[in-house]
Structures are given as C-alpha cells and as structure tokens.
Amino acid sequence: MFKLDGKIALVTGASQGIGHAIALRLAAQGARVVLAARGTEKLESLAEEIRAAGGDALPFSLDISRAEDVGSRLQQLPADYADIDILVNNAGITRDSLMARMHLEQWKEVLDTNLTGSYAVTREFVRGMMRKRWGRIVFVSSVVGLMGNVGQANYAASKAGMIGLSKSLARELGSRGITSNVVAPGFIETAMTEAMDQRSRKEMSETIVMRRFGAVDEVASTVLFLASQEAGYITGEVINVSGGMYM
Numbered sequence: 746m747f748k749l750d751g752k753i754a755l756v757t758g759a760s761q762g763i764g765h766a767i768a769l770r771l772a773a774q775g776a777r778v779v780l781a782a783r784g785t786e787k788l789e790s791l792a793e794e795i796r797a798a799g800g801d802a803l804p805f806s807l808d809i810s811r812a813e814d815v816g817s818r819l820q821q822l823p824a825d826y827a828d829i830d831i832l833v834n835n836a837g838i839t840r841d842s843l844m845a846r847m848h849l850e851q852w853k854e855v856l857d858t859n860l861t862g863s864y865a866v867t868r869e870f871v872r873g874m875m876r877k878r879w880g881r882i883v884f885v886s887s888v889v890g891l892m893g894n895v896g897q898a899n900y901a902a903s904k905a906g907m908i909g910l911s912k913s914l915a916r917e918l919g920s921r922g923i924t925s926n927v928v929a930p931g932f933i934e935t936a937m938t939e940a941m942d943q944r945s946r947k948e949m950s951e952t953i954v955m956r957r958f959g960a961v962d963e964v965a966s967t968v969l970f971l972a973s974q975e976a977g978y979i980t981g982e983v984i985n986v987s988g989g990m991y992m
Contacts, residue, residue: 747973750775754972755829757809757866758836760787762935763885766961767833770969772800779826781807782836809836809862810854819869829870830877831972834863834907835885841896852899859903864910871918880923881972884911885964886983888931888991904929908983915981924980926971931987933959954989 754771758764760782772778772795780788780802788804795802803826807818819827837859840851867882874880889897890904907927914925932938932949938958950956964986970976971984985991 747969747975748775749831749969749972752776752830752972753779753826753828754831754833755779755781755805755866755870756833756835757781757807757862758885759791760784763930763933763961763964764833764835765791766965767835767885767968768802769795770962770965771831771833771972772802773798774969774973775800776831776972777801777803777826779803779805779822779829781805781809783808807866809866810838810858812857812861812865815862815865816869819866828873828877830874830879831881831883832867832870833883833885833968833972834866836862837885837900837903839897839900841900843896844898847899855899856903856906859900860906860910863907867910867914871914871923874923875918875921878922880918880921881976882911882914882918882923882925883968883971884908884925884927885968886911886927886929888929888985888987891929891983891985892991911983912981919980922977924971924976926976926980927983928964928967928971929983929985929987929991930964931959931985931990933961933964935961952990953987954992957988959986959988 754776756768759768759780792802884907886904886907
C-alpha cells in the first residue's frame with residue numbers, strides 16, 4: 746500500500762525536522778524526491794541517505810520567502826525532476842511576539858514565508874498537474890492555525906491561511922483528479938521543542954490527551970497517506986495530528 750513508484754515529489758523545508766522525515770518516507774515508498782530548502786548542506790546529506798537506501802533524491806536550493814523569485818528558480822529544475830506529481834508545502838518560520846509588541850516586519854516575514862511562499866510554489870505546479878489530471882498537494886499547517894496561540898498571531902494567521910488556500914484549491918482542482926489537503930501537527934519532537942525547558946515541556950504535555958509530544962514520523966506517515974493513490978477520494982480536509990491536543 747501507499748506505493749509512489751513513478752511519482753516525483755517536491756518537499757519544501759526538507760533539510761530538517763518534519764520535512765526531513767516526510768522526504769525520507771516518500772522516497773522509501775518509491776517517489777523521486779526534490780529536497781528543497783534555502784541551504785543545501787543538510788540537503789546533500791539527506792540525499793546521500795536516501796540514495797544509500799536505494800532511493801532517488803535531488804537537493805535543490807529554494808528560498809520561498811522571496812515569492813517573486815520562486816517561479817524563475819523552479820524553472821531551473823532538471824527536466825527529469827520538473828514534472829511534479831506530489832507537492833508538500835512544509836517550509837515555515839516563527840517570529841513570536843505578543844501583538845502589542847509585534848513589529849510589522851515580524852508579521853510580514855512569517856506571512857511571506859509560510860503563506861505567500863506556499864502559494865508561489867503551488868502556483869508553479871498546478872498547470873502541470875491539470876494536464877496530467879493527477880496530483881497531490883499537501884500543506885503542513887499547525888493546530889495553532891485552528892485554535893490560535895498566545896504570542897503567535899502572525900504564525901497562526903499564516904497557518905490558518907494555508908487551510909483556506911488548500912480548501913479553495915480542492916474546489917478548483919478536484920474535477921481534474923488533483924487533491925489538496927492539510928496536515929495540522931501539534932507539538933512534535935523537533936529541534937524547536939527540544940530547546941524547551943522541562944517545565945514548559947511538562948505543562949505542554951498535560952494539554953495533550955496522549956500525554957506526549959508526537960514524532961516526526963507520525964506526521965510523515967499522514968502526509969504519505971494523503972500523497973498516495975489510496976487517498977484519491979479525500980480532498981479539502983484538515984487532518985489533525987496532535988495526540989488529542991485539539992479536537
């Protein structure tokens with residue numbers, strides 16, 4: 746099940762955390778994966794790991810925060826990796842601050858990267874998917890986009906915007922065999938959460954029904970399902986991967 750042989754996938758923010766896990770999972774199921782992020786050093790290492798396991802991956806430098814440059818940059822993909830079947834919009838940043846102290850630049854930087862960047866990447870591949878009458882678009886949002894969070898008005902707005910974008914795409918593209926869905930992780934074990942002090946981790950864990958943070962592989966497995974043929978009749982949905990933190 747969930748085999749992706751013959752498919753080409755592009756994962757933004759693939760250099761670490763959830764994006765890294767998603768790229769590994771898609772490659773393990775047979776997809777040829779374009780690994781996209783701003784820096785390439787970690788991507789080269791990930792590509793070597795995928796190739797060592799018998800997979801196929803291409804490191805590709807891409808800064809989605811510069812939406813005006815995204816199109817021209819993606820046109821530089823090698824021909825044998827350019828016809829994307831599966832797009833995972835995972836890249837994102839945080840610039841946390843209480844609203845009363847938040848500068849316009851903090852707001853714009855997060856919206857430009859998380860939301861406008863996702864729009865710019867998706868726009869480049871929609872026509873190709875329409876021609877093939879097949880495609881999978883997956884946005885990695887956050888439960889914060891569903892429930893809000895203190896000090897993260899910019900991040901929450903960007904992640905909620907991704908949900909609206911995905912649902913609109915689902916309505917526009919469904920008749921062409923293209924699905925668009927959202928995965929909304931809760932607290933996941935990444936470098937960001939590892940930096941939290943033990944008191945904060947304990948307090949956060951107590952808000953989660955399963956009383957633990959999630960693993961990146963648990964998010965990646967959900968993305969894999971949505972990217973597969975088996976999920977062909979699911980579109981416009983938001984799958985909450987939060988251990989019951991948000992219901």
